[in-house]
Amino acid sequence: MPPxxxxxxxxxxxxxxxxxxxxxxxxxxxxxxxxxxxxLRHDVYADARLDRDHSLACRAALLRLPSGVLIAGxxxxxLHGVDHAATFTDDVHVLLPPQVRSGAQRGLRLxxxxxxPPALAGGPPTLTGGPPTVVGASQxxxxxxxxxxxxxxxxxxxxxxxGLSSQSxxxxQSxQSERSERSRLSxQSxxxxQSERSGLSxQSxQSxxxxxxxxxxxxxxxxxxxxxxxxxxxxxAVWLEPVRAVGIVDTLLAGGLTDPDExxxxxxxxxxxxxxxxxRWVFGLADGRAQSPPESHLRVRLVLxxxxxxxxxxxxxxxxxxxxxxxxxxxxxxxxxxxxxxWHADPERLHTDRKRLxxxxxxxxxxxHVTSRRMHNDFAGVLREVRAALAARxxxx
Numbered sequence: 295m296p297p298x299x300x301x302x303x304x305x306x307x308x309x310x311x312x313x314x315x316x317x318x319x320x321x322x323x324x325x326x327x328x329x330x331x332x333x334l335r336h337d338v339y340a341d342a343r344l345d346r347d348h349s350l351a352c353r354a355a356l357l358r359l360p361s362g363v364l365i366a367g368x369x370x371x372x373l374h375g376v377d378h379a380a381t382f383t384d385d386v387h388v389l390l391p392p393q394v395r396s397g398a399q400r401g402l403r404l405x406x407x408x409x410x411p412p413a414l415a416g417g418p419p420t421l422t423g424g425p426p427t428v429v430g431a432s433q434x435x436x437x438x439x440x441x442x443x444x445x446x447x448x449x450x451x452x453x454x455x456x457g458l459s460s461q462s463x464x465x466x467q468s469x470q471s472e473r474s475e476r477s478r479l480s481x482q483s484x485x486x487x488q489s490e491r492s493g494l495s496x497q498s499x500q501s502x503x504x505x506x507x508x509x510x511x512x513x514x515x516x517x518x519x520x521x522x523x524x525x526x527x528x529x530x531a532v533w534l535e536p537v538r539a540v541g542i543v544d545t546l547l548a549g550g551l552t553d554p555d556e557x558x559x560x561x562x563x564x565x566x567x568x569x570x571x572x573x574r575w576v577f578g579l580a581d582g583r584a585q586s587p588p589e590s591h592l593r594v595r596l597v598l599x600x601x602x603x604x605x606x607x608x609x610x611x612x613x614x615x616x617x618x619x620x621x622x623x624x625x626x627x628x629x630x631x632x633x634x635x636x637w638h639a640d641p642e643r644l645h646t647d648r649k650r651l652x653x654x655x656x657x658x659x660x661x662x663h664v665t666s667r668r669m670h671n672d673f674a675g676v677l678r679e680v681r682a683a684l685a686a687r688x689x690x691x
Contacts, residue, residue, distance in 0.1 A: 299328055299329065299330030300325050301330050301341065302320045302321060304320055305320055305341065306341055307341050307343065307344060308340070308341055309334070309338065309339070309340040309341075309344070309350065309353040309354055309357065310338075310339060310340075310357075311337055311338060311339075311357055312326050312337050312338070312339045315339075329342060330342055332344070332346075334351070334354035335358060335399070335400070335401065336358070337358075338357050338358060340353075346382045347382050348369060348379075348381055348382055348384060348386075349372065349373060349518070350382065351380075351382055351383075351384070351386050351401065352365050352369055352372075352373065352386050352518055353518065355386040355388060355399075355401070355402055356518065356519075358399060359388060359396055360394050360396060362390075362391045362394055363388050363389065363390055363391070363396075363519070364388065364519050364521050365386065365387070365388060365389075365520035365521070366387045366388060366389035366405060366520065366521045366525070366526065366529050367387035367389075367403075367405075367521075367526060367529035367533050367534070368380045368384070368387060368526075368529075368530050368533075368534060368542055369384075369387040369388075369520070370387070370520035370521045370522075370523075370525070370526035370529070371526045371527070371530055371542050371546060373518055374520070374526060374546070374551055375549060375551070376542055376546060376549075378542070378587045379530070379542045379545075385401055385403045386402055386403070387403045387405065387529070387533065388402060388403065388404055388405065389405050389406075389407050389521060389529070390405065390406050390407060391407055392406060392407060403533070405529070405533070523551035524552045524556045525560070527542070527543045527546050527552055527557060527560070527577070528557075528560050528561075528573055530542050530543060530576075531543060531572060531573035531576035531577060532568075536575070536576055536579075536598070537591050537594045537595060538591075539576050540576055540579050540590055540593075540594045541584075541587040541590035541591055541594075543557075543577065543580040544580050544581055544582060544584040544587075544590040545584075545587070545590075547580055547581070547582030548582040548583070548584065553582075554577075554580075557580070558577070561573055561574045561577055579594060581593070583606040583607040584606045584607070585606075585607065585621065586633070586635060588633055588635055588666060588669065589606065589621050589622065589633050591669070592621075592622065592664060592669055595669075595673065596622075596677075599677050600691070601681065601684065602624060602684070602689065604622035604623055604631065605622070605623050605624070605625060606621070606622060607619040607621065608620065608623040608630075610625075610630075610654060610659070612653055612654075612657050613657065614653075616653065618650055618653065620632060620651075620654065620659075621633045624684060624687075624689070627684055627687035627688060627689055628658055628659045628660065628687060629659070629660045629661075629662070629680075629683050629684055629687055630654060630659050630660070630661045630662070631661075631662050631663075631664055631680065632647070632651060632661060632662070632664070633664050633665075633666075633669075634665045634666070635666055660687065662679060662680060662683055664676055
């Protein structure tokens with residue numbers, strides 16, 4: 295039987311600087327090479343039992359960066375609950391204050407925030423504004439800090455939205471005190487408690503292990519500092535290619551983490567910045583009604599190919615009174631597309647879905663099916679079929 299890995303309680307389920315752990319006598323250099331630990335980057339290690347997701351990559355990145363930086367763009371979107379925004383192996387996007395300099399590092403995308411006075415809360419830095427809104431009380435790891443499990447927002451759809459218009463909300467937030475902002479974030483964290491990823495596994499929680507270490511060491515504490523959902527949407531729209539960017543913004547909208555009014559306000563406030571036109575195009579094409587990232591990607595690819603923009607989840611009322619919602623639709627032409635994802639391998643769901651679509655066909659709709667394999671391997675063929683269907687119903691370019 296192999297020997298039990300040596301894991302000091304202070305390092306269990308944590309991300310930490312190896313040199314600091316050795317200096318404090320918690321572990322030896324030889325022990326760090328064991329399978330109990332995962333080397334994430336130079337001098338940064340993690341308990342190998344932690345989930346290998348993008349939040350782990352973000353935690354590791356912060357330990358190699360100066361204070362005052364923010365996780366941004368798709369990385370921030372992931373921390374806000376957009377699971378498909380980034381993976382463990384994707385680069386971590388980081389926003390640096392203008393006075394902070396950091397050398398290039400593998401696995402990092404560094405972006406500089408404009409040097410200017412503070413901007414409105416809730417939006418990105420503008421030509422006449424500076425730091426973006428910060429979500430998360432902890433700004434950066436400090437030597438000797440005590441670990442608190444990093445918070446990750448719950449899945450989109452759980453975030454409460456106020457009844458204020460977006461513009462009013464931006465001004466209201468800018469007048470809030472630091473104390474009220476901390477209270478708001480604390481309340482939001484409680485709402486997200488069931489689904490947030492703290493970096494601790496279920497096993498450690500069930501065993502009753504404390505989530506706060508009793509000794510000090512260099513590592514990220516509390517909620518990871520990241521830009522707000524609206525800011526993350528702007529950054530994602532500017533930094534990523536449009537198909538992927540729209541999918542991420544769709545999910546932020548679907549979860550109520552931002553809304554069209556807020557995105558419009560952000561786009562207006564940044565009209566003169568590089569990438570502004572690109573971001574406005576992405577925001578204009580985004581649709582919170584999309585039910586999955588592949589549906590979002592399909593919609594964007596069809597538009598980029600020159601087809602008219604389809605409507606996501608358009609309600610179709612049948613003579614029986616039943617209301618159906620095809621994935622994508624051109625209502626005036628009565629043409630619909632259904633994306634057949636991996637879940638269609640479930641016989642019961644496939645049966646229910648086909649019965650529903652037969653009712654749509656009986657009501658005079660032309661329904662096309664697009665599978666994941668065809669979207670990735672035969673998109674040219676998909677385009678030909680969609681063009682032919684639209685043309686048969688009277689569409690002309």
